[in-house]
Amino acid sequence: MTAPSPAPHKMSARDVSVFYGDNHAVRGVSIDIDMDKVTAFIGPSGCGKSTFLRTFNRMNDTIASARVTGEITLDGEDIYSPNMDVVQLRARVGMVFQKPNPFPKSIFENVAYGPRIHGLASSKTDLEGIVERSLKRAGLWEEVKDRLSDSGTALSGGQQQRLCIARAIAVDPEVILMDEPASALDPIATAKIEELIHELRGRYAIVIVTHNMQQAARVSQRTAFFHLGHLVEYGETDNLFTAPREERTKDYITGRYG
Amino acid sequence: MNPFALSFLILGLGLIGWLTARARALRFDRGGAKRLHSLPAQHGWFVAMWTMLPPLLFLVVWSAVTPGLVRQTVLQSPAAAGLSDFAFERDSVLAQAREVARNPFDTEADPLARKLAPVVRDARSRYAWTGAIAAILLAFAGAVFALSRIRADFRARSKVERTLMMGLLVASLIAILTTLGIFASLFWESTRFFGQVPITQFLFGTHWSPQVIDAKNPGASLGAVPLFWGTFFIGAVIAMLVAIPFGLMSAVYLTQYASATTRRWMKPTLEMLAGVPTVVYGYFAALTVAPAVRKLAVALGDQFASSESALAAGLVMGVMIIPFVSSMADDSLAAVPSSMRDGSLAMGATTSETISRVLIPAALPGVVAGVLLAVSRAIGETMIVVMAASGAATITLNPLQSATTVTKQIVDLLTGEAEFDSPKTLAAFALGLTLFVITLLLNIVALRVVKRYREAYD
């Protein structure tokens, strides 16, 4: 059940399962992610969509009891192979979390954090350029350009989340994973984030987890529906919402459960 | 009469009072269907309280004044005529007499003490019996008074509970009394000291040699700057150079890297370092560490290296402080939300980059507060410096040389045989006051920082 795509896929998952101790959270999921597309994962809470998302940059490694089987590739390379360097992987596959989590540093330092640790900037001017470009892409530059040395935690919730997005794009990733990025925000801030996702689409492969079906319909080109750890249906967003192939998908999008 | 036997007797009387009152209360005429305000047992408690509290309070006061009374009686007895006029000698003979009174077969006592012993024994037993009889009379009086008050409509429960509440309040006031007591006694003795030595001379003078005090100008040899420097050098510099890196890195390792098993075993092990009595550290510092440090100094070319170096005391003190820094750092790191850690790791940072660039900066206020508390502990620590540091007050930057501290000097000043009014003795209280004020300030600042930091993440 892969979506049709002529070019080689940016990321592919094949028969991926995730276990938390004895809990089988994700069951044999296969999916392809492509550049210049937004892919949305939807499904009722506890369906494994966030857990699955975290396997794409190996964030499940930070949980001692988590175990991943199956294969996930980035540009054809297995990211769980011993040759794959997790530090580089996470630089290439960035992540934005549900709750905005800016570091308790200045706005500038928040964005400069990634380039600094990865050694991406050749000079101070270069670093300033990266920070400015990232903040501009995240649509935050106009609001913060005069107070870059203020603490990142002093911003509003929506601004904090855009700061986190700017922080993620500062290391020039290829894929951006977003774990319910707007669920902690008010409607206006949510609208801004969605607009931003639209603008970012051309440069990155974006995967967004959301429990909000309207949001998925608004921002994504492809949608995957998860239920009880299974990938139920994956396809073009328009098709999935207008003509779901599976009964369970139909039940969910018509509000039968969830 | 043995005070324990007496206390038990009074407790027994209280029990009898309790039983009697309860029995009477059970037989009260209820006057119809109305319930009694208080249960029979509460009437019992009312009587038991009146039976026991007055005599027990009396006994506490009595036992506090008895030694003075015994001493008075002995000194006035004809047998005491041969006693020396010197307070020290007289007290020594009296102490021996007390000893002989307890153990008549003590063969080595002073002959005069042996003569005084029967007087001591008589006076003691006389006052003990007086006290015992008075206490028992008080118990009976209280019991009779209380029994005469209980009636069917008597509100025994309210009385008992009010007394208990008073007890609770008095107990919690003891903390304030202690604080006041500390401040008042330090302040009072210090004022007397500053009456003899100008405060500026004490606080800013750089010469400290209390062994040779010029009676005309005592302040000239009581300048405390070398002590302040030594305290700072040993407690806040050398000890912290050990405690901060070790404590911080231990906390980081145990919270961020170690497996659950390692953490379960190593955390209590490190905490044991805080449970070792300071006298043991002092002994270890003096016997094992100081000679090693001296050997090191000699190897480095300092032929006259001190065997009471600042380094030895500071090193051991630092080890003692490790668990304090470690547990404060542990708490502060645990208070940093885990989303910070995830955020940094998701950027591709390694664990160590996450720790040193995100977690520790985020936990910094808590860590700083912990260090302030650790410094306050270190400069108030006594036994290690008493046993391993030097008594010579020098201002030096060389850790291999000797340095002395405020606490060491307090002990030295007060453990010699000195009269209570001399500037030498009073200087100890002035040092104590300085120490008290400084540790108090450190603690207040640290608690503020911690509180504000907690609020920031709540």
Added chain:
Amino acid sequence: MTKPAASQAERRPTDWKSAGMQKRIRRRYAAERRFRMLGAGAVILSAAFLGFLLLTMVAQGWRGFTVTEIALPIDLKVAGLKVERAQLATPAADLALAGAGLEDAVENAAIRAFGAEGGTYLAPSAWLAVREAVKRDPSLLENRAIVHVPAATGFDQALAGDGDAAMEAGVARLRRQGAIARDFNWAFLHESDSTDPVAVGIWGALKGSLLTMAITFLIAFPVGVLSAIYLEEYAPKNRWTDLIEVSINNLAAVPSIIFGLLGLAVFLGTWQIGGHVYGPMLPRSAPLVGGVTLALMIMPVIVIASRNAIKGVPPSIRDAALGIGASPIQVVFHHVLPLAMPGILTGTIIGMARALGETAPLLLIGMRAFIVTAPGGFTDPATVLPVQIFLWSDEVSRGFVEKTSAAILVLLAVLLAMNGLAIYLRNKFETRWQ
């Protein structure tokens, strides 16, 4: 290596596979390993210090629990001791035996058995061992017998390979004669201080500690628990309550030596009230003074622990009791307090352990007396175990080193037992409700 994206004109995409980047990554991983090793090193070194300290104490201290004894052949009939057998059962026996010249008789026996230097091999207290033996078995007065007596400090040191030449020779000689024995040093557990390291014991100091701790407990426990109850359950929110809380929190952090100054000034100083001078409130160097001083010191510890334990009792229990008409006092004393008791006891034990190991304040209030007999009561001059350790550590005689370490081992064992009990209590009752 990535697909060139048309819109990334400003900056070339990062080439993660480039040699420079690979080198940088390797460097970062090396730093990571170094950091991790630093952390592990800090933990291991700290633990190693503890281990080293304990091992040093055991290595130095185990010998303190043993005593070197010399099998002394003695014939009191030859010495011509004039003592009636009947006297030996009376309290006057000690005086009679001393008066009859037993001490000289013992020394002479040693010279006869071990040569001219023989007397110096025996501890000064050796004749006391003979005295006790005679009291136990009066037939010794008539018969030749072998009595085991403690050896002198110098002899003991020579046996450990750390003595002077004369003693080394003595050790060699007695070894040939088979007259040296090592035995468990019971005297160390039931004797008190002495000027002679082979004769010292810790019982006097241990009993002083027990008496002091009894006073500390009797004051600090009730006062601490009652204030905790007041502050947690009844205290109104006002400035007085704040003042009490601030006092308790600050007292918990006041250096212990300050409490010594307080004890010295308040309990032992002279007071001038209304023109009259009042003498010390309490006797000097008595467990009573030490106990009161330490009680004030650990009370905040008990208050803080008790408050946490009381806070841990769920409000539903209070509501249930209040709901059936119990008065606020009954709620606390019948329901809350029993449930909070394990936590309170744990805190109390930890506080008591701290008091037991405390030295500095007791030094100031003079509990550093030279105590030859164990204190009989709360007002007798006494010393405590940590102070005894401090006093012995100051002694010049080499023999005191092993005794000091042995006393430290006893102190550490008691503290370990107390802390073990606290941990046991905490684990057993910790998860009663969640």
